[in-house]
Amino acid sequence: MTDRVTKGLAAQFDKHRVVFWYDPTSEFREAFEGLTLDGVEKIEVANTEFAVKHRILREAPKERFLLYREGARPADINNWLLDVELANGVFKADQVAIWLGDLGLPLKFEDLVREHEEFFRSGRRLEKLKTVIRGDDTKSTLRLRMLSICVGSEGGFDTVVEALLAETAEGRDDSLRLIGRVGLDGFLWDQMARVLGYRAQKPSVGDFAITLFKSCYRSAVGGDPILTSDALVFFRRWKNNRNAAEVFAKLSASYAHVLSVAEDLAKRDFRTLIEVDHFEEVDRAIIRALVHEVSARTVAQADVLNWIRQRRQSHWYDAYRDLYEAIGFAAEFQQAMSQVTLGMTSLAEGVQRYAKSWFRIDQLYRKFVWHMQKSGQATLMRELFEQVENHYVNSYLLRLNEAWQVHVDTADTWSAAPIQAQRAFYREHVGEFRRRDQKICVIISDALRYEIAEELLGRIRSLDRYEAGIEPMFGSLPSYTQLGMASLLPNGDLQIADNDTATVLVNGQSSQGLENRKKILATGRTGDRTTALKAEELMGMDKDQARALVRDHDVVYVYHNLIDATGDKQVSEDRVFEAAEDAIEEIVRLVKKLNGANAANIIVTADHGFIYQHRPIEESDFSSATVDGDIILFRDRRFILGHGLKGNHGLRRFTPIQVDLQGSVEMLIPKSINRLRRQGSGSRFVHGGATLQEIVVPVVKINKKRQSDTSAVEVEIIGSSNQMITSSQISVRFYQATAVTEKTQPRQLRAGIYAQSGELISDSHELVFDFRSDNPREREIPVRFLLSRQADAFNDQDVILKLDERHAETSHFREYRTARYRLKRSFSNDFDF
Structure with missing residues (x-):
């Protein structure tokens, strides 16, 4: 008891120099006599009013005094210290008075505290209320703060409603029962009616939630809403609140059937x-x-x-x-x-x-x-x-x-001049850098066809400080891995082995396998330090190892195999497009890894492309042509190797000389997109033939700039002619000034209307500006803002339309652009939508 009295009195002395303490039943005399307050003089008033007044007003006008009086407070007409009392404070020592004193609330809040005594019996609730209470709080504001504490929310009435909806979604009503226990249920439903327009004979959170969904849906499809415009603003904010996403989804699913x-x-x-x-x-x-x-x-x-x-x-x-x-x-x-x-x-x-x-x-x-x-x-x-x-x-x-x-x-010869042939890759593309004594790293991704490489190009160009370009090469025929990989190496003599392996020889050396390719790579330019490795090996290197790789070599070949490894198996060929997506991601990581190791020049290319049809191949897609020849060495779905081969209506024959190869192995290629039957192999993903998809091989050249070269698109607010808001809603158009490109990237903004004090007085919209169209009319976003009831307090004042931009992936926003409007509403059209 003494501790509570001391705390209550201390709170009073925080605001007043003189505090009166009436003790009608003399029950607190002992507490008074044993009380010690730093810097406070205790005086008992017992027919000594004039002496007391002289003491506190004349002798010690700046000191603090506690004036204790045993018995009831005298009537005002008989109270000789009334003027002093009115200018200062009165301390009451009953429980309600102690709470008031503890909270620093004046006597006018006594009836509120008595009405909700159960709320204040909890020390935890009392301490929480003490941290949020403000000197200018009204009784309504205080009850709203008490509601927030009951439901465990922070903020205005919106957060109270959100918390109650969250409990409803979980099938609980703990907070609602507490609200009833502390006597705030009447206030809750009054607020529901006043702010959101919800009225019911037997109100409940569940019934309100259904009504809210019904009203907002009805309004969205052109009908008349049941609740107020504030309810719609609340609904939009709640729906777009990431923290409430699970609750919203659960209730929405529950009520979709009901409605x-x-x-x-x-x-x-x-x-x-x-x-x-x-x-x-x-x-x-x-x-x-x-x-x-x-x-x-x-x-x-x-x-x-x-x-x-x-x-x-x-x-x-x-x-x-x-x-x-x-x-x-x-x-x-x-x-x-x-x-x-x-x-x-x-x-x-x-x-x-x-x-x-x-x-x-x-x-x-x-x-x-x-x-x-x-x-x-x-x-x-x-x-x-x-x-x-x-x-x-x-x-x-x-x-x-x-x-x-x-x-x-x-075609007499397999050539498409001026398009460079694939077997000239080392001389023309690698040589371009080595002739300038520049290091070059080459990433060869098996079956990275041209269209996938073009998407990769966009990904690379969108990275800050990366520049890249793409050009086609004319792929070797047949368009299969052994020949395509060999064509990318230094080669003087290039021939298909005269056996059943389809192995390709470069200057008489087998090009199959990493070690053989390393040896051939070393024959390219006298004095060049060369090496080759698999992509997995590169990605497994730490920073020092990767830098040593680039430092110690002039030419580095990196072999990457994801698309072909997936598509070339019957059990996984239907996942080849998934592999293409993953391949782009992996190659981007390889490029960054090499660049981080100080590789300034990088080329991404492929051995061949492919054709793919997602639906199982029909009978008509298989070649009906008869394969005829003296010796059949090797058979695949898109080519035949052998000697004395005979071309016909369904198969085109090429000699090695015609396709710029040495040796004597001839080939047959099925015409157009036809496949040859082959036991145990897939048929939807194929390569080896002469279609454009198989033989147009990409060459993507990448280098890193020293200076930043990416930016985000600019967004403008297209103002209305009068810049005036006269109703509960306003339509605004936002304009993306330039089209999105690889180097001019999208911008994501949050839009809302705010009072000058910073209070949001409308719904809020997340807007993405990522238009790629060159037509300015196709780069506009119209947005309709709904004003909340809070806007009423700022009528006839300037308000601000703000575009805010999120800082990286954080929850923090910075102001991007603003426009000023004059709020001049007639309250009769509050609900005119």
Whole structure:
């Protein structure tokens, strides 16, 4: 008791010089007499009012006094110290008074404390309240702080509601029962009605949550809301709060059935749902509609990509990312197919046109199939897959290579000048650096076809200070690993061994295996220090070992094998596009590793490409031509090696001289995309033939600059003409000033309207500016902001529209751009949406 009295009195003396203590029942006399307060003089008032007044006002006007009076407080008319009392404070020693004193609250809060005594009986709650209480708190504000403590939240009423919804999602009501126990339930539901518009005969958090989802969904699809605009603002903030994501998802799933959302969505055009993400079923409905519309080609590619961009803001986007990506790539594929012309007049023109634009169709097809596979939704995507697959194989892959085959059939020699031949790689590309006495590192990735390398190029160029370019080489024929790898080494005499191994000899030396390739590499340029190693060995090196590797050698070959290792097996060929994605990531890491080891010049190339069809190969895709020859040395799915071979309508024969090889081994190549049957091997992923996809080999040259060369796009706020906010909502357009490129990267911003004090008075939006279009009109984002009730306090004042940018991956934001508006609302149109 004495300790509480001492604390209560100390709190009073923090604010007053003179404190009165009335003891009606004399129960605290002993406490008074035993009390010691530093710097405070105790005086008992017993018919000594004038002497006391003289003492405290004249003799010691700056000292502190505790005036104790036994008995009831006298009526004001008989209280000779009334003026002193009114100018200072009164201490009450009952429990409520002690709480008031402890909290530093004036007597006007006595009725509040008595009403909620149960709240204050907890020392933990009392201490928590003491840390958040403010001198200008009203009774309503204080009750709101007490509510926050009951639910364990920090912040305004929004955080209280969020906490209660979180408990509801977990099937608990601990906080709600505590609120009832301390007598704050009436205040809670009053606030629910006043702020959010929720009223019910028997209010409950569960009923409120259903009403909230119902009201906000109804508003989103064009109906009249049940709750206030503040409820919609709350809903948006809550839905977009990462910390509340699990709770939101759980309640949304629970109420989708209660509100018959699926039935309602079935009656709506998906275009009206693009900005709606209240229920996961909305994403499913949009995806189903998009799959059908894109399959039927009844929607424009630009519209599809725009809708998908908008859906990135959906609460559920991550769960459906691969489906959206697959649909987007399918739409881009269709657009590319509608614009492509597949004619050519020569082998050289075919290679040039493939490297300039045709490769993009292979790339879009690969990206579509990969994301479709990754989504795991084969049944849902079947209609779209069938459309894309048929279009790709019959209208592109087959037509392109039949047009190409015309020139293959009439070519006397396997040459496409001025496109450099693959076997000139060492002389022309490696030699370019060695003639300047510059070190060069070469990464050779097995089956890295041109379109995958072009995607890699974009990844490399997007890295700060990295510059890169790509050009095509004309691959050796047949386009298989042994010959492709040998062609990239220094070579004077290049021939296929006259046996059943298909081994390739360079200057009489077998090129099979790492050790043999090291020996051949050493024959390139007199005096060059050369070596070769596997990618795994390089990645396993520490920094000093990697630097020593580059320091001690002039030419380093790094062999990487992921695509071919996956695609060339029957059991895994359907995962070749997954391997392509992984290969890009691994090569980026290899490039960074080499650059970190002081390698300034890097080339990425391949031994050959490949053709791939995701659907199992049909009978018509196998060559019906008869293989005829004196001696068959080696048979693969896309080439035959031997002597005395006979060409026919389905097979083109080449002599070694025609394909710039030495020796006497001849070859047969199936025409166009046809495969030869081979027991126990896959048939969807193949190479060895003469199609553009197999023989256009990429050469990606990479170097590192000294200065930073990347930046983010700039974003502007397109102001309204009058810069005035006159209703509960405002539409604003944001403009991305330039298109995204490899070196000009996207920018992600958070937008909201704030009072000058820094208080958020609207909903908040996460915006991604990653438009690649050259058309300025296609780089705008319109956003509608809803003002909260807090905005009322700032009417007829300037408010600020702020764009904030997240600092790296942290939770901290920095101000990026602002615009000032005048808030001039008529309260009659608070709910005019």
